[in-house]
Every structure is written in structure tokens, then in C-alpha cells.
Amino acid sequence: MMTFILRRTGSLVLLLAAVSFITFTLFQLGPSDPAAAACGQECTPERVAEARVALGMDQPFLVQYFDYIRGLFSSRMIGAPGAQTLCEWPCLGKSFQTNENVADIIGRSLPYTFSMAIGALVLWTITGVGLGLMAALRKGSPVDKFIVGAASVGVSLPIPVTGLFLLLLFVNQLHLLPFTTNEINSPFGPQGPGAWVANYLLPWIALAVLFSASYIRVTRTNMIETFGEDFIRTARAKGLAPRTVTFKHGVRAGITPVVTMLGMDIGLLLGGAVLTEQIFSVPGLGFTAVHAAISGDLPVTMAITMLAAFFVIVANVVVDLAYAAIDPRVRLQ
Amino acid sequence: MTHVHIATQPAGAPASATATAPFLEVRDLTVKFPTDDGVVSAVNGMDFALERGQTLGIVGESGSGKSVTSQALMGLLKGTSAQVSGQAMFQGKDLVTLPESAMRQLRGRNIGMIFQDPLSALHPFYTVGHQIAEAYLVHNKASKKQARAAAVDMLGRVGIPSPEQRYDEYPHHFSGGMRQRAMIAMALICEPELLIADEPTTALDVTVQAQILDLMSELQEESNSALILITHDLGVVAEVCDNVLVMYGGQCVESGPVDEIFYDTQHPYTLGLLNSMPTLNSSSSRLNPIPGQPPSLLDLPKGCIFSARCQYAELAGDGVCASQRPELRVEDGHGKRCHLSGPQIITIRNSR
Numbered sequence: 001m002m003t004f005i006l007r008r009t010g011s012l013v014l015l016l017a018a019v020s021f022i023t024f025t026l027f028q029l030g031p032s033d034p035a036a037a038a039c040g041q042e043c044t045p046e047r048v049a050e051a052r053v054a055l056g057m058d059q060p061f062l063v064q065y066f067d068y069i070r071g072l073f074s075s076r077m078i079g080a081p082g083a084q085t086l087c088e089w090p091c092l093g094k095s096f097q098t099n100e101n102v103a104d105i106i107g108r109s110l111p112y113t114f115s116m117a118i119g120a121l122v123l124w125t126i127t128g129v130g131l132g133l134m135a136a137l138r139k140g141s142p143v144d145k146f147i148v149g150a151a152s153v154g155v156s157l158p159i160p161v162t163g164l165f166l167l168l169l170f171v172n173q174l175h176l177l178p179f180t181t182n183e184i185n186s187p188f189g190p191q192g193p194g195a196w197v198a199n200y201l202l203p204w205i206a207l208a209v210l211f212s213a214s215y216i217r218v219t220r221t222n223m224i225e226t227f228g229e230d231f232i233r234t235a236r237a238k239g240l241a242p243r244t245v246t247f248k249h250g251v252r253a254g255i256t257p258v259v260t261m262l263g264m265d266i267g268l269l270l271g272g273a274v275l276t277e278q279i280f281s282v283p284g285l286g287f288t289a290v291h292a293a294i295s296g297d298l299p300v301t302m303a304i305t306m307l308a309a310f311f312v313i314v315a316n317v318v319v320d321l322a323y324a325a326i327d328p329r330v331r332l333q
Numbered sequence: 334m335t336h337v338h339i340a341t342q343p344a345g346a347p348a349s350a351t352a353t354a355p356f357l358e359v360r361d362l363t364v365k366f367p368t369d370d371g372v373v374s375a376v377n378g379m380d381f382a383l384e385r386g387q388t389l390g391i392v393g394e395s396g397s398g399k400s401v402t403s404q405a406l407m408g409l410l411k412g413t414s415a416q417v418s419g420q421a422m423f424q425g426k427d428l429v430t431l432p433e434s435a436m437r438q439l440r441g442r443n444i445g446m447i448f449q450d451p452l453s454a455l456h457p458f459y460t461v462g463h464q465i466a467e468a469y470l471v472h473n474k475a476s477k478k479q480a481r482a483a484a485v486d487m488l489g490r491v492g493i494p495s496p497e498q499r500y501d502e503y504p505h506h507f508s509g510g511m512r513q514r515a516m517i518a519m520a521l522i523c524e525p526e527l528l529i530a531d532e533p534t535t536a537l538d539v540t541v542q543a544q545i546l547d548l549m550s551e552l553q554e555e556s557n558s559a560l561i562l563i564t565h566d567l568g569v570v571a572e573v574c575d576n577v578l579v580m581y582g583g584q585c586v587e588s589g590p591v592d593e594i595f596y597d598t599q600h601p602y603t604l605g606l607l608n609s610m611p612t613l614n615s616s617s618s619r620l621n622p623i624p625g626q627p628p629s630l631l632d633l634p635k636g637c638i639f640s641a642r643c644q645y646a647e648l649a650g651d652g653v654c655a656s657q658r659p660e661l662r663v664e665d666g667h668g669k670r671c672h673l674s675g676p677q678i679i680t681i682r683n684s685r
Contacts, residue, residue, distance in 0.1 A: 230453040236409055237448075238468040238519070239441035252458055327458060328503045 001331065004324060008317045019309040024065050027298055034096055034298045054080035055096070068093065068302075093299030095292075102303045105288060109272075111185035113284035116276065117269040119200050120207035121262075127208060128215025129258060133251065135216065136223035147216060154213030163206040163279035170202060177201060180280045203280045207273065211265060219258055226254030252326065259322050267315030271308025354422070355382035356559055357406075357527060362419035362429070364401050364410065364583075373630045375401040377583040377638075378419070380661065383576075385526060388553065388560040390570040390591070392606070393580035396627055399563045402580075403529045405429070406561075407446055408436035423527065442472040445520035447549075449532040451512035455504040461512075462488070462500030465519045472523045487518040491548060510541035514548065521552060528553070529561045534569060546573050567610055571595060579603050582628050582638035589667035599669040599678055602639045637672065645681055649673055 035052040036043060043051075052058050056067065056078070070076055071091030077084040078094055087094060092102035135147040170177045180199055187193035226232065227250055235249040272286025281287075285304050292300035324330045364376040376398040383389050391399050404410050405417050411433045421428040424443065428436065440446075448454035456464055465487060466480035475483070481500065488496035491514040504512055513533060520528060530549065534542040550573050553560050562574060570577055570591065577594040579587040579602065587600035598604050605623035625642035628634060636655040640646045646654040649672040661670045671678070 230448060230450060231456040233409060234448060234454045234519075235456070237407055237440055237446040239437050239439070239471050240467070241437070241471075249456055253456065329457060329505050 001324070005321065008320055012313055012317055015313050016310060020069065020306050021065065023302060023305045024068065027302055028061055034296055050080065092303040095300050096297045097295055102299045105300055106285070106303055106307060109283060109285045109288045112282050113270060113272055113286065115185055115196065115200050116203050116273060116282055116284060117266065119204040120211070120269065121266060123204050124208035124212040124215060125262065128212035129219050132216040132219025133223055135220045136227065137246065139224055148220070151213040151216040154209045157209060159206055159210060159275045160279060162209050163276060166202045166206055180282055182283055203276050203282060207276055215258060215261065218261060222254040222257050223250065226250050229253070256323065256326055259326065260319050263315045263319030263322070267312035270311040272304065356385050357383040358422045360420040362402065362405060362421060364405050365416045367414055367416070371631045374633055375583050375630055376405065379585055381578055381585065381588065383559045383561065385559050386557045387575045388562055388573055390574035390577045391561060391563045391580060392565065392567065392570055392577060394565055394627060396630065397580040398583035399580055400531050403531050403561065403563055406529060407440060407444060408433065411436060441468055441525070442523045443525050444527045444529065445523070445525035447516050447520045447528065447530040447533045450536045451509065451516045452504060454516060455512060457504060460501050460503055461507065461515045465515065465522055468519050469522045483522060487522050488515065491518045509537050510544065513537060513545050517548065524556055525558060527559045531563045567606060579606070582633060583630060584638055584670060585661060585668070586639060586670045587668065593667050597667070598682065599667065600671050601643050601645050601681065604682065645673060648677055
């Protein structure tokens with residue numbers, strides 16, 4: 001088990017190095033000129049050249065890359081020679097727009113993204129797995145057909161549609177919920193957990209409608225397959241109670257693909273739900289990334305891209321570990 | 334469980350009826366599966382009886398209804414789309430009409446079952462010991478420690494070396510033969526009076542097959558339980574069974590003591606089965622299969638179910654084999670479902 005964890009962690013580091021290099025290269029090859037963007041409109045060529053030096057863009061590509069990587073491990077000086085400022089660890093560069101430390105920008109955005117991801121995750125896991133299991137247990141019945149039908153509708157509803165509809169209905173028409181505010185980003189804040197839930201409930205529902213649809217389908221398919229397995233027949237032949245057969249023997253074996261999906265989706269969502277954050281004006285990572293990309297704020301875009309990749313890769317490792325915990329056969333390899 | 338047996342007897346029932354009622358008596362057992370293509374008649378009126386200490390072999394090719402019969406007896410078809418009718422009296426209870434909750438009490442405790450492929454029949458995520466202890470805990474008020482002790486003891490009894498260590502291993506750590514031993518341990522942990530073994534040796538290699546059969550016979554003798562052995566292997570039948578029931582198209586075509594089935598065969602299908610077994614001293618190097626295909630269970634023929642493949646159908650005359658379904662006629666404990674007369678069968682046997 002220990003070697004398993006060590007090996008997965010090793011590959012995690014290698015993958016992150018590769019992702020960071022590719023991302024860095026892509027932004028170098030991109031058509032936008034960060035120096036021109038940083039210096040603003042109506043810039044003389046001399047000013048642009050100065051900006052380029054200030055941003056370190058006069059350096060060779062590899063030097064820039066390793067300077068960047070160095071910032072991940074220690075503080076470093078940043079800016080034009082003579083006018084350097086300290087970029088504290090973890091240094092992900094400074095925003096071209098505000099000259100703020102990128103790590104601070106991310107630190108500010110993360111709680112919003114976490115708030116949104118956690119609630120949505122809980123909501124769609126419960127509804128997705130619950131309804132999928134219910135459909136599988138009543139395969140072929142009207143309940144099953146209704147759930148499968150609802151899932152097909154849910155999966156084809158894009159976030160802008162559900163999101164705007166929910167806002168219109170619950171905020172504008174029924175006045176049941178407040179419009180999302182930037183002031184709440186944690187259940188432990190001064191407004192308390194109730195306000196936190198009320199603030200994020202609509203984005204949670206919008207995400208849950210979209211995600212639980214595929215969870216329903218995957219859970220249903222896998223559970224139907226599992227309930228047909230020989231070991232389920234054995235469990236019944238032992239005289240076990242139906243509940244034990246369903247949950248202890250059935251769900252544990254049939255749930256593994258859902259664990260994989262869950263891991264991947266958590267990773268993706270933590271990298272920022274761009275559309276959802278836009279529609280509900282939640283200033284999370286996705287929201288920040290979109291604004292940084294539009295304004296050509298390279299360090300911010302770069303950092304969020306790497307962070308998103310980091311989340312996805314970590315989620316993958318966690319999925320592998322969860323797999324080993326669930327399925328003893330995985331521990332062999 | 335014997336006290337339950339006595340308690341469920343009607344108070345006014347004559348004592349003689351109790352004494353003569355067979356341990357397990359199946360009458361006109363029928364199983365149908367409605368499907369989109371029509372109704373599949375998997376079992377069409379099975380009759381048999383079984384006493385404690387006896388072994389009944391149910392023989393037939395794939396799709397003849399052997400496994401469905403056993404699943405119907407176990408009540409495993411309850412809650413599915415299958416339509417089960419007829420009667421299966423076991424300890425004064427009718428297994429066909431018994432509700433699922435009551436059937437569940439019998440399963441594992443009074444009726445144990447061993448399945449064909451032990452790798453897929455054991456849960457891959459739980460240790461072998463845990464699964465056996467679980468079977469013990471459902472029917473016994475015991476602590477986990479006691480259940481573990483019982484499971485370890487049972488693993489030892491089925492011949493698994495160092496059972497204390499093997500208890501904590503997973504099914505994929507076991508070899509095929511050891512897995513089937515574990516399966517047997519699981520089925521026998523509550524000491525059921527009736528054991529149904531559905532092709533218990535089919536997935537095993539021949540040397541292990543013999544060990545498993547010996548083990549089952551041994552354990553059966555110890556507990557004086559009844560055993561239903563479902564198989565397509567006539568060699569296995571000859572080795573361990575007291576009585577044999579040959580199934581074809583969901584019906585019993587021939588039944589009787591094992592010696593009579595082998596040496597006084599009465600049904601052309603059984604003759605075909607015996608003839609299709611390869612022998613070492615056979616002059617021909619070719620196998621002798623029964624020509625044709627088993628009938629579709631969606632649309633069974635009006636006459637004898639075997640008539641389409643029977644080489645001797647015309648001997649009965651008047652096309653009776655194609656037009657009329659023969660009844661199961663029992664003489665001196667040997668039953669056959671065939672229009673041909675005894676002398677005709679003897680002539681056929683001698684001509685081979």
C-alpha cells in the first residue's frame with residue numbers, strides 16, 4: 001500500500017511538471033503580447049520595450065520558465081532591474097493588471113469556488129446515486145422510466161438555461177432567495193451557515209441538475225449489472241436480508257465507476273466552474289480566469305490553469321487510492 | 334430446526350401421514366418466464382421426492398431447466414418476473430407459495446446451495462472468512478468472535494489448510510478447488526438438511542472434481558442431509574447419486590435409481606446421452622452426439638418434447654409421438670415419459 005501511494009505521488013509530481021511546461025509554452029506561443037497589454041493603450045514602442053524588460057520577457061524562454069518554477073519553492077524578486085519588488089512565496093508572478101501577487105488573487109477566489117463545489121457535489125451525489133439506485137431496484141417500472149426520462153432532460157439542460165431559470169424563478173419572481181453576494185464565501189463567516197447555504201443554493205441546484213443526470217445513468221446501469229451477478233445470488237441464497245444484499249453486497253461492488261466519475265468531477269469543478277460562476281456572479285477561480293484571459297493577464301491565467309490541472313491530477317490519485325480501499329483486487333498490482 | 338417441523342404440523346394430522354410424507358416432495362413444478370418474445374416455459378411439470386441421506390442427481394443439457402428448478406426450490410425466483418406454480422413440500426411448508434420473508438429464514442439455514450463458478454459466486458470485495466461468518470450470523474445469535482470460530486472450524490472441515498490464516502484472504506487468493514471448498518463451507522455452516530449443488534464441479538479440473546465430490550459425500554453422510562446434485566456430467570452422477578432424474582425441455586423424461594438409469598435405460602434421450610459419452614475403448618474415434626437441437630422453450634411441440642430428435646419416433650406408430658405428449662409412467666420406482674413400450678426399448682438398446 002505504501003509503495004502504491006509513493007508511486008502515485010511520484011507520477012503526480014512528474015505530471016505537474018509536464019503540465020506547467022506545456023501551459024507556459026502555450027502562453028509564450030499565444031498571439032497576445034502581454035507587454036503591450038500591461039503598458040496600456042497608446043504606448044510608444046520604447047514603453048513597450050521597457051514593459052517587456054520589467055516583465056522579464058526579454059529573457060530566454062527557459063530562463064523565464066525556471067524563474068517561474070523557482071517561485072513555487074521560494075520567494076523571488078520580480079520586475080525591471082532597479083525597480084524590483086519582492087514576490088513572496090508561493091510566487092506565481094504578479095498580475096499585469098493590478099500588480100497584485102497572483103497567489104493572493106487565487107487565495108481570494110478559492111473559497112468561492114470551494115463553497116460552490118462542495119454543496120453541489122453533496123447534492124448531486126445524493127440525488128444522482130440515490131435516484132440511480134432507486135431506478136435500478138425498480139427496473140422497468142414507471143418509477144424507473146420517470147427517473148431515466150428526467151435524467152435525459154437534466155443532462156441536456158445547459159447551465160445558462162437552468163441557472164437563469166432558477167434565478168428568475170426563485171430570486172426575481174418568488175423572492176425566496178437573495179441574489180448571490182460576494183460577501184459570503186464560507187459557512188463559518190459572520191453571517192453563519194444558513195446564509196451561506198441560501199447564497200449558494202441556486203448554483204448548487206443548477207450544477208446538480210446537470211451532473212446528477214449522468215450519475216443517475218451510470219449508477220443505474222452499474223447497479224442493474226451488479227444485481228445480476230452471481231455473488232448477489234449467493235448473498236440471497238445465504239438468507240441475508242434484502243437490505244444487506246442491496247447495500248453491503250450490491251452497492252459496494254457497483255459503485256466503483258461512480259467513484260471514478262466523482263473524483264474527476266471534483267477535480268474539474270475545483271478548477272472553476274466558468275459558466276456557473278459567471279451566471280451567478282460568484283468571483284471564484286473560473287470567474288477570475290475568464291477576466292484574466294480577456295484582459296491578457298498572463299500570470300493569473302497561467303496560475304489558474306496550473307491549479308486546475310493540479311486539482312484534476314490530485315483527484316485522479318485520490319480516485320486510485322479510493323479504488324484500492326474499495327476493491328481488494330486492486331491492491332495486488 | 335426439527336422443532337419447527339413438528340410445530341407446523343396441523344394438530345389433527347394423522348401420525349402416519351407425518352411418518353410417510355417425504356422429506357422433500359415436488360409436484361407439478363412449473364416455471365414460466367414472460368419475455369418480449371413470448372412466454373419461456375423453462376420447467377414444465379416436475380415431480381420428484383427426496384429423503385434425508387439420499388442424493389438425487391438431476392441431469393440434462395444446457396437449457397433443460399435444471400438450474401431453474403433448483404432456483405425455484407431455493408425461492409430465488411421470488412421477486413422476479415418468473416411465474417412459479419405447482420407444489421414443493423419441505424418440512425410441511427410449500428416452498429412455492431411461501432412468502433419471501435419466510436423463505437429467507439429457510440435459505441442458508443435449512444436449504445443450502447452451492448453454485449457452479451465459485452469465483453463469480455463469491456463476493457470479490459470481502460474476505461472468504463467474512464462471507465462464511467456472515468452466513469453463520471444471519472441464522473445464529475452469535476458474536477462476531479463466535480462466528481469467526483465457526484467459520485474457521487468449517488474451513489478446516491472442508492479441508493482448507495491453515496484455515497485461521499485463510500479466513501482473512503480474499504477469493505482471488507484462492508485456487509479454483511479451494512474456492513469451491515470455501516463455497517461448500519459457506520453452504521454448510523448452518524448445517525442445512527437439504528443441500529442443492531448446481532454443477533459444483535463443472536468449473537474445476539478433473540482431479541479436483543473428485544476431491545470435491547468426495548468431500549460433499551463425506552459431509553452429507555456426517556449430517557445425514559439430502560443432496561440434490563445438478564450436473565450434465567453422467568460420470569459424476571454414477572459416482573455419487575442414489576437416484577437420477579433426466580431432464581429434457583423442462584420435463585423429467587426418465588427417473589429412477591442410478592443403476593437402473595445406467596443399465597436398464599428406458600428413454601431414447603437417456604440412451605442418447607449415455608451414447609454420447611466418449612469411451613477409451615470405443616472403436617470409433619468420433620463422438621456420438623444426439624442429432625438436432627434442443628426445442629425452443631418459447632414454442633414447445635405439442636407431442637413428445639423429444640420427438641423431433643428421436644430416431645425411434647416412427648416405431649410408436651400413428652404419429653403419436655408428434656401429436657400426443659406422453660405421461661410420466663412410473664413402474665417399480667422407475668419412471669419414463671415415452672410412448673415406446675418396454676420391449677421396443679429393449680430391442681433398441683440391443684441394436685446399438
